[in-house]
Amino acid sequence: MNSAAVYPPLNAPAANPFPNIPGYEGIAGGAALPPPIPLQPVTPPQPAPTPDDWKIPELSEEEARAAFKDYVESQCCYRSGPAEEGVITSLESFNTYRLRLETFTESRKTEMAEKPYEGEMADFYAQPAPTPWQVQANTPNLFKEDTQEIRVPYTSSIKECNPCRGEGKIPCEDCNGNGYKPCRICNGSGNNDNQRCLSCDGTGKDSCSKCNAEGKKKCKTCNGKKQLLTFIKLTVKWTNNKDIHVEEQNCGLNSNKIESVNGKELFTTSQNRVYPLYGFPNPAIAEASDRLIKEHQSKFEQTTRILQQRLTVELVPVTKVNYKWKDNIHVFYVYGNERKVSAEDYPETCCCVIL
Template sequence: MPRYIARLSGAVYPPPTAPPAANVFNNVPGYEGTISGGGGYLPPPMPLEPVAPPQPGPVPDNWVIPSLAEDVARDAFKSYASSHCCYSESPAKDGVITNMEPYDTFRYRLETFTESRSTEWSQKPYEGEQADFYTQTAPRPWEVPATAPELFTNHTQELRVPYTSSIKDCNICNSSGTMPCEECHGDGYKTCWACNGSGENCTSCKSTGKESCRTCDGHGTKKCTTCDGKRQLLTFIQLKVEWSNKVDDYVVQQNSGLKVDDLRSVNGKKLFQNNQFLLYPLLGFPNPAIGEASDRLIKEHQSKYAQTSRILQQRQTVELIPITKVSYKWKGDSHLYFVYGNEHQVSADNYPATCCCVVQ
């Protein structure tokens, strides 16, 4: 993916958080006012104007999904039953299908791919890196180059802001590189577990009542975990860049009885798709509910995400999702199940032959 630099002049950025010893950095241009506990998301550059997309025309014949064949519905039901350890396969194998009703429905999906940036003061063990603080003017948060992932995928990248790095002594270990062992409290030994410290005829501790601390090998100290024993820390402003794909769906009411949530995991026949930096609502779709959903969701996404994130791309898709309501008889009683999506998923809330399974 290409690298890019986005510039926003004259903006005031929320400051990153800072450790107490880093207050000297409060005057970094673009990061002023740094205080402990501050920071936050940075306002994005001004968005581009939305581009009018192509609009769907009259419904062609290939927008119609052929009716589900009875043998396909039965095979889907058998697979469903066999995937449940507590379900007998008898209803799926022996049930007699009496009716099949199609309830195909439309699903509108809006995806908004965003980039957000936040800053905080960070530190790491000093390993010889160049301390470049104030050697040049630090780039402002939206000027720092970042490599974007593939569109509509989630990804996080953490970057050290150039020209903000400084070296300081480790304040946790007082620049010694070591800390007292927590297990033996810095003594280097512990009470003998065999004699409980009495030492009487104890071969484990040779009658001393003590044993060497295994955690610190008897030294009484361990390497400082903050500076990794290096005694110094590199302190810098860290920029977190988060790419996130925000997704909202709207399914046209289909009155079959199938729960809308069941449709979230399946795909349908793709009828229309377009993507732009910013979208116009979909107009002229044969089902007016789709146009209304498009207008509502695009406005909601703009309101939710444009203030704290930069919208990089939007995509809207319309799918025709096949749904078949299957009625069948088994042992004289009537039952039903649904087959839906290109994947022929099955929903059968009241499966008539279940048992209780106990896993030992």
Template sequence: MNSAAMYPTATAPPANMFNTVPGYEGTVSGGGGYLPPPMPAEPVAPPQPGPVPDNWTIPSLEEDVAREAFKSFASSHCCYSKAPATDGVITNMEPFNTFRYRLETFTESRSTEWAHKPHEGEPADFYTQTAPRPWEVPATAPELFTNHTQKIRVPYPSSVKDCHDCHSSGKAPCTECHGDGYKACWVCNGAGTKNDMNCSTCNGTGRDNCRECDGQGTKKCKTCDGKRQLLTFIELKVEWTNHVDDHVVEQSSGLKVGDLHSVSGKELFKNNNYLLYPLIGFPNAAIAESSERLIREHQSKYSPNSRILQQRQKVELIPITKVNYKWKGDTHVYYIYGNEHQVSSDNYPATCCCVIQ
């Protein structure tokens, strides 16, 4: 009988035992799931007044700054000739500054699942004390608005059991030789002879010892690391997630709104609190409406399965300049946007095909 037959494949048993742990009934077996947080407190701060920026204007872009930004843009593309950026003549520059509202909602969510590890002598603590409920387990939160995941072994519901994969033998069949301990000789392909003579590599047996398992047919069980037993426990996964949504006020420059996601603008207003109120009295109606809509959507979307720890909202004035220029008698357009002076030119007039060897 080969080793594969001696160590049949098994699956992990259901974690029904954990369904009796107070606070975990029905949350662990079957993969668990996100656990509703305790009832959140209502915001107590009164609505804040609308933002009143000191200065709403952004200085007009200088022509030499626009030209240098275009040159850098052309240089960063291997298939772009520098001639349009170097020799083109700017004929007109139009500002199309726009507002962006950004809402961030920082949440903590918790989920549980059945887990195990090789038993290394740890004492089983099942029922020695009452296990803390999922939202009572201490966890170290990261800096606000920073994504992070932490896995914690819940104290007091752990137990020791025989390894289900190797049936407490500590061994598993070698996957390289399928538990036989040998493989066909690579020289004679298992025939035992080569050129009408006994194969000198395998001495005519047609077999080579499996190097992966040293001919044993078995290897150390990976599930229990050869320890034969497992420590089973409830694993709590704590996830901190920063959910971000933007709304950019429509502008008529022709620049794609998606281009603005990667740039910053002039900050006009920012505040954060446990739960935010929508902006009140903001001069641009589209920003006030997006604030109310996104705050409502975030609280509706994230409150049922996570705890909202903090919210932050910001309004920026993003600079956009449409630059018209002439090159070789034709008129062309490019855009400069954001504090970073990013450039967009969908129809750059001098490109070639680059082949990388």
């Protein structure tokens, strides 16, 4: 019986046949490529925003109670008494600033790749290959994330498929390339209960159904094409990097809740590079804008190309409502344009059992 042929491992990585192409000398796959020096001029600093009215109208007692009632009705274990009959004693406004910085970046990485050869032109060295940052890509709309994989021009070549050695087929793993396996009835003995095995007609062999008894299957690497197209693959990724700062006023409401609602947009600017909001009426927002911009510059400028930045300031309404119920004082909050309610110490709850 002939021994099965030995083939290279299927997952052997493709070598770099292009060590002398500028920009591709050390292809490792996954490593971010340093961006070129920006060609666009830096935008000069912009004046601080000076809107006339940055106040959101205060919530009335009727509006606060209506939001409270809606909230209680949505809770299965809350009785309606406090919301309907509780006496509101005071309302305090804590309008909160929310600063958001978005930095829209483009990153590029290269790696060797290969695919079954399907008649494509092998253009390796037809002319000099563009460097990674010279390759044209279809940039999406600003601040919209996307990923594109591009075959770098003039890096494609054709080679024989290593796993199948250019045959288009590899030994079947199920039968070790023999085309048959031991009979499952007689376990390869040819006999069953001291009689000739009827299942295999005494041969002790079953035809391998995985390879139709050929002993070989179509090579998955080249899909039976016998050859591979080898090239440099460029992966371009656009990412909208976002950070948020909420300037709290110690009203007692969890800041995570404030981040999840809408507010009134006071100011927004979108430029190649944005600048800190010096002169902003709230000094803490100016300081936060300066900090976030420096953090984004340090984090993204060395490994990605910054295409655009957007800085937005919103005013999120927060009202703290104190109310009296059965001689005790309780609190609930109404926040966001949606007038969501938070009432963690609601005094009338029950245990519900769902059958």
